[in-house]
Amino acid sequence: MEKAPYHHGDLRNALLDAARRIVERDGAEAVSLRSLAEDLGVSRGAPYRHFPDRDTLLAEVAAAGFEEHAAAYQGFLDTVMDPRERMALTTRFYLDYGARKPGLHRLMFESDLLARNPPPAVLIPPADRSYRLLVDIVRQAFPDESEDAVLARTITAISTTIGFLTLRGAGRFKAFMRGGLSDADIDAAVIAAVAGR
Amino acid sequence: MEKAPYHHGDLRNALLDAARRIVERDGAEAVSLRSLAEDLGVSRGAPYRHFPDRDTLLAEVAAAGFEEHAAAYQGFLDTVMDPRERMALTTRFYLDYGARKPGLHRLMFESDLLARNPPPAVLIPPADRSYRLLVDIVRQAFPDESEDAVLARTITAISTTIGFLTLRGAGRFKAFMRGGLSDADIDAAVIAAVAGR
């Protein structure tokens, strides 16, 4: 018969994993250090040994999200040869990811973690990496455009994609559905607007 | 010497006004019924006489926001004659509004109030009205397009606009600023992407 050891063993990573699962499903608001501790069979003060506060934990979850997110469409650079098709696939990947993990998506793209002064240090490298990757993909899809135009296009492209997910998540498109447009139609319209101009 | 009357007089509207001010400046998360009650000099239970819960109050604040928002660019339909220019002005109005009242903007376009089942009844008419107005503006700016195309374009247009505000608010464009693009350049790029295709 196993008796529970005084020390958890790897509480830090266990907290990150558990928080991540909750964020993916129910959003960052649903994460509570207390209930996390309870789930992991540990006292409510224990998490503070590993994270000074709740936001620091969430920042690490978001950082891991950016890593995973960027790594996934990094692959398109190697496997998909046509630059325009690559851009369309990247957009579709964003849409799928946002639909599959809405809470994590919100934490990454809507929370004000990166707007803090200063932003959490763990968050900056993966966020920058993801941003640079995206600019590369846009640049190769529109090779004739100036660098400023490419940057501007990257901004509008990601704005369209993220905004669409935000608004759909907020239920603002329910009214549009009565207009005979299917989900697939709308997805296609977004992808066309981003990649097809 | 005035003694405080037992009844506030118009607590309901006082709550709405106070909540609105806090939402505009600091976001809906900063609204607490307790501190609202304290500010207005009533007991902490008093607000519950007027709103069954916090979300109901926030829904009314959002509804008022949609009214004001739509009324403002309703004016463009009457005063601005060129349909494309009208569309550009509407976009600029969205951008200004989001920059001026970020918290209210988030409550209106990012919160999940409208995604509930059922959504708060007070919210549906103003949200629908705002949506129809927007479709009208897009339809007149692109009169040759099919109705489905107009709907799709409305969706991508508002997605671009709201997404841009969301991402800028989330600090995700800080990295882009180092690329030599000014705020005005980026605003212009968004407006061009929405209205100028």
Added chain:
DNA sequence: CCTCAATGTTGTCTGCGCTTACATTGCCTC
């Protein structure tokens, strides 16, 4: 073996949403 740093526990404070039981007020009717 002993010490110490890392890690986990317990108790406490504050603030919040929400509910229940009770108090005050003003209006409406007779």
Added chain:
DNA sequence: GAGGCAATGTAAGCGCAGACAACATTGAGG
């Protein structure tokens, strides 16, 4: 006017959460 009643406000309390401080336990290195 007096009585009654609905609207409105107060007071107290529950459960949950974040954060901190004081204390306990453990294991690794000197």
